[in-house]
Amino acid sequence: MKKRVLSLLMAFALCLGLSVTAGAGDAANGGQTENSVVEVVSNDAETYYDNLADALNEAPSGETVTLLADVSCTGVDVRGKTITIKMNGKTITNDGSLGADSSTTLKIEGSGSISSAIYVYSSGKLDLSGWTDGTIDFVSLQDEA
Numbered sequence: 855m856k857k858r859v860l861s862l863l864m865a866f867a868l869c870l871g872l873s874v875t876a877g878a879g880d881a882a883n884g885g886q887t888e889n890s891v892v893e894v895v896s897n898d899a900e901t902y903y904d905n906l907a908d909a910l911n912e913a914p915s916g917e918t919v920t921l922l923a924d925v926s927c928t929g930v931d932v933r934g935k936t937i938t939i940k941m942n943g944k945t946i947t948n949d950g951s952l953g954a955d956s957s958t959t960l961k962i963e964g965s966g967s968i969s970s971a972i973y974v975y976s977s978g979k980l981d982l983s984g985w986t987d988g989t990i991d992f993v994s995l996q997d998e999a
Contacts, residue, residue, distance in 0.1 A: 885902060889904045891903065891922055892935055905927060907927050914935070922938040924945045928949040932958045935957075938962075942966060945967045950971030954980060955978055958979070962980075962985045967989045970991055972990060973996050987991065
């Protein structure tokens with residue numbers, strides 16, 4: 855009887871430990887934390903980021919970066935891929951600029967505002983066809999930087 859009770863207690867403790875670990879957010883491993891501001895879903899796996907720059911740099915080409923909160927950043931360039939930013943009613947405040955190089959397509963979707971300049975270099979593309987509402991401070995078409 856003692857063995858059975860001890861076995862049940864150990865099994866309960868093990869299950870409790872696994873459920874707490876599985877539910878905990880760990881930004882270093884892509885889990886959601888209270889600081890997560892951006893989500894990227896790639897191959898049905900969700901990865902959360904505490905800043906926009908990391909999300910844009912690490913997201914594979916063709917993926918959508920969804921804002922979960924208003925974000926602030928300093929100078930973010932998207933290079934060599936197609937990325938969609940789903941604004942989700944949020945604001946990007948950038949102390950630098952949001953840039954798209956000549957081999958990049960940057961798509962902005964949904965409602966939300968971008969409080970910075972967007973620089974599109976040479977043959978880079980800015981697609982605003984899915985953007986529904988909000989403001990963008992400034993868009994500039996530039997020669998390659």
